[in-house]
Amino acid sequence: MNKKIKDAKVNKVGLIPAVIQDYISGDVLMLAYMSKESIKKSIETGTTWFWSRSRKKLWNKGETSGNIQKIKNIRYDCYGNALLISVEQIGNACHTGNRSCFYRNLKDVEKDLDFERYFKEVKEESMLDELYHIVNERIKDKAADSYTYYLHKKGLDEIIKKFGEESIEVILSAKHQKKKDSINEIADMLYHMIVLMVEKKITLEEVFGELKKRRQEKG
Numbered sequence: 001m002n003k004k005i006k007d008a009k010v011n012k013v014g015l016i017p018a019v020i021q022d023y024i025s026g027d028v029l030m031l032a033y034m035s036k037e038s039i040k041k042s043i044e045t046g047t048t049w050f051w052s053r054s055r056k057k058l059w060n061k062g063e064t065s066g067n068i069q070k071i072k073n074i075r076y077d078c079y080g081n082a083l084l085i086s087v088e089q090i091g092n093a094c095h096t097g098n099r100s101c102f103y104r105n106l107k108d109v110e111k112d113l114d115f116e117r118y119f120k121e122v123k124e125e126s127m128l129d130e131l132y133h134i135v136n137e138r139i140k141d142k143a144a145d146s147y148t149y150y151l152h153k154k155g156l157d158e159i160i161k162k163f164g165e166e167s168i169e170v171i172l173s174a175k176h177q178k179k180k181d182s183i184n185e186i187a188d189m190l191y192h193m194i195v196l197m198v199e200k201k202i203t204l205e206e207v208f209g210e211l212k213k214r215r216q217e218k219g
Helices: 036-045 106-112 115-141 147-154 156-176 179-199 204-218
Strands: 016-022 028-034 049-052 057-060 069-076 083-089
Touching (some): 028 083, 036 057, 036 069, 156 179
16 A cells, blocks of 8 residues: 555544545545545555445445446545545446535525435435445345345245235325334335345436436426
C-alpha cells in the first residue's frame, strides 16, 4: 500500500470516510467508509471496496448490481481524516437508480418543514438494501441452517409459491385482523419478495430506477 495512503487516519472504530467523485465531471457520487483492509483491496484490485457498518464485512461496490467503480486516484485531506477517491463510474452510484447518492435538495424538504420524513425515508431505503445484501450473502455462503438458502435450493417455483402465500396473508390480515398482524404479514411478504428478486437477479437499483422514471413521467 502507498505509504501516504497508509498515513490516512482511521477513526476510533477503525474506519475512515471516503468521498467518491466522478473523475471527469467532478460530481460527488457517494460517501462510504473504508477500513485498512478495504483500502488495501481497493488499491490491489483497482475498484472500490468498503466496510459495511450494518453487515460488519467488506463489500465490493457493484458486486451485485454491476455498477462498479474503477479507481483513477486516491487523495486524502490535510489532517488525514478523510479520503477523496476519483473513479470511472460504471452505471449508477446510488442504489435508488440515481447517478449520485446526493440527488435530493435539502431546500425542497425545508419548504415542507418535514425533515423527519426526509431522513426516515433515507433510513428505510438503507434497511431494504441491507436485507437484499443479507439474502444474497446467505445464498452465496450456502448456509446450511439458513431458511433463505433452503428456499434457494428448493428453486424458483417454491419461492414464488411462498411469496404468493404471504401476499394472500397480507390481504386476509388487512381485511380481518388488527394493524399489528398486518405489519407482521407485510414484513414476511417483503422478505420473500427480496428472496424472489435475488433469485431472479433483479436489483433494488433497477426497481428504484423504474419507480423514479414513473414519477418523472407523471411530473
